[in-house]
Amino acid sequence: MLKKVISCTACATLFFACSDGSIINVNDEAKDKANISFLVLDSYSGEAIDSVEIYRSKDSKTNLTDSLGYSVWKKNAIGNYVFELSKEGYATIRTSVDVVEEGLGDVARVPDVTATVPMYKLGAEVNGTILYTDKETKNKVPAADVTVIITNLNRSIIPNEMSVKTDKNGNYSFSQLPEASSFLITVPQTSIDGNKYEVISSTSVPAQRAGATVDLGVQNLTLVTSDFSLVNSNTNKIDTNTTVTLSFSTILDKDSVIKNIKVLKGNISVLTQVSLSTDNKTISIKPFSGSWEDNKNYTISGAVYSSNGSYLNVNKSFTVGGTTTTRKPGQIDELKVELDGSYLDISWTRKDSLATGYSIYYKNDSMSNYLMYTKLSSGNYTSTSISYSNLLNDDAETTTVNIIVLPYNKAGEADAKRAESVSYTFAAPTAQVSNLSVELNGSYAYIDWDAPTTGSYDYRIYYKTPSMDEYVVLTTTISTYYETNYTISNYLESGDESIPFKVVPYDDFGESSLSKAVAATLSLAIDVVAGVAAEIDGSYFKVSWNNLANASYYYVYYKTSSMTSYSRTTSTSSLYKNFLISSYVENGDTSISFKVIASNAANEGVLADAEEVTIEYPSGPEVITGMTAELDVNVIALNWSAPETGIVKGYYLYYKTSSMTDYLRSSSNPTTTSVNINKALYTETTDTDISFKVTAYNDFGESSIDDTDPVTVDLSTTPDPL
CATH class of the missing domain: 2.60.40.1120 (Carboxypeptidase-like, regulatory domain)
Structure with missing residues (x-):
């Protein structure tokens, strides 16, 4: 088909x-x-x-x-x-x-x-103003000669995009826009006085009626900044009288340096003198007292801004004096670890001020030695978070991870043999899903389930057909439902009539037991379609039937009384089908029979076993009654009454003049119970009268012309025109 x-x-x-x-x-x-x-x-x-x-x-x-x-x-x-x-x-x-x-x-x-x-009529208008912040005065000023683009979101309208330039006052205007449309206003990156500016986001605007104006007001340009970095410092060689210097890759904003740079000794703020070099790239820091305290740890912090508005958070530590180069730092205290989502949170208490940073080491239960995970570059840290996804054993139900934290400075790390360790054990989930079900949705399998009552999981879906030895993975999902990407036929082998599915919760530590998971089986066996019924519904044969579980489609077959075997007509996923009567009724046929079989990706019903339903064709309509004819100059008006029962699609008009022996069907086929005809088209000047008969017809036949009473119009006298 x-x-x-x-x-x-x-x-x-x-x-x-x-x-x-x-x-x-x-x-x-x-x-x-x-x-x-x-x-x-x-x-x-x-x-x-x-x-x-x-x-x-x-x-x-x-x-x-x-x-x-x-x-x-x-x-x-x-x-x-x-x-x-x-x-x-x-x-x-x-x-x-x-x-x-x-x-x-x-x-x-x-x-x-x-x-x-x-x-869409043209004539709508959209106006707006573009401003930017002057770097020197900090005032809002008009942005002149800036490109503004308007895009029509209705892509069938052309042109779809237009652009204009702002005037000296920063104003722009789009006119002759189509009404009842939605637009997007965008401003590309632009250069003003050597600096780059942009509008952070586009603006949506609906156009009004033609002749109306939408004023978007002010849109502000934002300065586009670029990253910079700390390129050099002398914090590794500080004695009591040294001025600390920090050099950067770009020109700095002096106000931000003086205002934001702070120095702490432990948790105590230190009063300092902060200045900027003549090239505005190097920060100098001196203690207000004139000297740093020997063997003490200091931390410099604060946000410094570049001349174009970008910023960098400074965090730098140093130890005063040479004693740090002769002794390694001692151990930390109160080491703890706990799970936080996809991370392990590690915390400790600092005991030795000589530490300038920390090394984090780990070892799981399949490893012989500790490996470094990361280094922290400040001795002021007392906590960190690490991702555990790469620390776990492959294909193991449990993994124990041991952590040690070693303080370090230029002299080296604290003694690893004396380090306190802490461990965390990861275990695969044991929970199972509940209320697992599967059904056929067209040609696809739709699976849903309830999540375990505790825990947060993703899900791995398995399937196994009768021709397979073991379950294989179909897909993974974060939802509690899934519809197969491919039709069921892609998963079946010849002879398969069912597919069991299992859904197993899993997380980063592993998955629940597949063998303990309950399976839900999708049966693809096809039964006989029940409740098949057929009736005449206007100009259609209407065939309907009951829903059949596991059916993806239904095939409808028909056979008229003159046919020796059934013929397939069409397929449908609905529970009924209409067939135009005139396309199936042939002369001499007295009935039509229908059968419906179901089909899915694996099986199709057997036509011989299908229920048969037959419609016996009704006879043609009964004869019309009450026919009248009235001559008005050259127009003959015919009227009649429709048959009291039966379906009528229309009427045939027959006529016979006094010079004719048999009735002849005219080309007029009225669908109502009246018609006006031109006398001159049907009669000759020698005709003395004309008779008419009207028969009714439908898809199954015509009423008897022999049993129809004629009506005759006398042509010997012609009515006087008014």
Whole structure:
């Protein structure tokens, strides 16, 4: 069976024919080309727009919409077409249409499509002002000659992007914008007086009606800063009279240096004299008392700013005197470790002021020796956090990690043999999920479960078909549900009719036991579809049935009374299907039977076992009654009453003049119970009368013309015209 569709897409919003935005295709006409119709409406009023120029780039052809807003492009072959719609006073719209087939069997059926396209009046306006902060005066000043870009978020409107320059007052304005649109205002990085500035974020703005103005007010440019670094210091050679110097890679802001640089001795603030070199790159620090205390530890800290506004946090320690080079620091005290998310928090108490930093070592239970994890460059640290993900044993249910912290200075590290150690043991989870279930969602497996009542986990999903020896990993997820990325058929081997799934919690330490996890099995066995029913519903045969577990799709078969075997019509995932009666009823048929079988990725129902439901064709309509005819000059008005029971699709009109021996069917096929005909089209001047009969018809036949009473109009006398 061929699957053929016709679709219409736009670069933004495009509505299809019919009020519900759908495409109607009843496949009742075999043709290989489609008419593409456009209905163009004003986006605000909804009124039709005439004289819209529609240009097709594929063949450079142009059409105009009529007074009702319609334009029809006839006989379009299968393919993709790009159109541009334009009219003075409106924004130009670009849209595309895909034409492909849809039909039953091998007959090409390309249905027509109508696309409803909104157009947007021009005339909305957006204004704003750009300012920046002058580095010298710190005042807000207008940013002149700055580029401002406006982007229309409706990508079907062209042009999609425009730009302007700010005037000497920093003002900008975009006019003639399409109404009822949303825009994004952006300002690219710009250079003012040798400094780079930017607007941190874009601004969203909705356009109002044509003629209305949106004022965005002021947008401030921000100075773009660059990183800098501490390149040199003399803190490793400080005696009681040495001036501490810190040299940086860029020019510093003097005010920030004088204001922010602080010196501590332990936890006590030290009064100092801080100055900046003539090139503004080197900080000099002296104690106000004139000398540093021998063998004492000091820490310099504070944020210093560069001339362009970027900053660096300074944290530098030094020890006064030469005694630190002759003795290593002593041990720390009160070493502790605890788990904090994905990290181990380590803390201790400092005992020896000679420490200028700390070395952190670790060893797990599969290692013989301690390895260094990291170094801390200040003796003032008393805590740190380390990631444990690389410290764990592979494929082990538990891992014990031992930690030691060794103070150090230029003389070396504290004695490792005397160091206090602390340990932490990681264990794999033992909790299991609950209420695990799996069901078929179309051609995909949908799995969900409840998380364990304690702990926080990710989940590893396993599966095993009957043809597999053991469970294998399907995927991992942080959610408590999962739908397979591929259809179930990708996981099955020939003969498989079920798939068990298991979900196992895991974390950085390992995962819960797979063997103890409870499995949920997706059965793919297909039963007979129950509750199959069929009825005549207007112009359609409607076939319905009950939902069947594990069914992805349903196939509907039919067989008329003249057919020897069933023929498949279509597939569907719904629980009913409508079939146009006229496409299935043939002359001489008295009934039609239907069967429905279910299908999924592994199995399909057996047609021979399927329930059969039959619709006996009703007879054609009963004869009409109460027919009258009235001659008014050259017009004959015919009226009649519809049959009291049965379905009527329309009427056939038969006539016979006095010069004819048999009734002849006219080309008029009314669908109501009255019709006016021109006498001159049916009679000759020699005819003395004309008789009429009307029969009713539906998909199953026509009422008896022989049993229908005629009505006769006397033509021998002609009524006087008024």
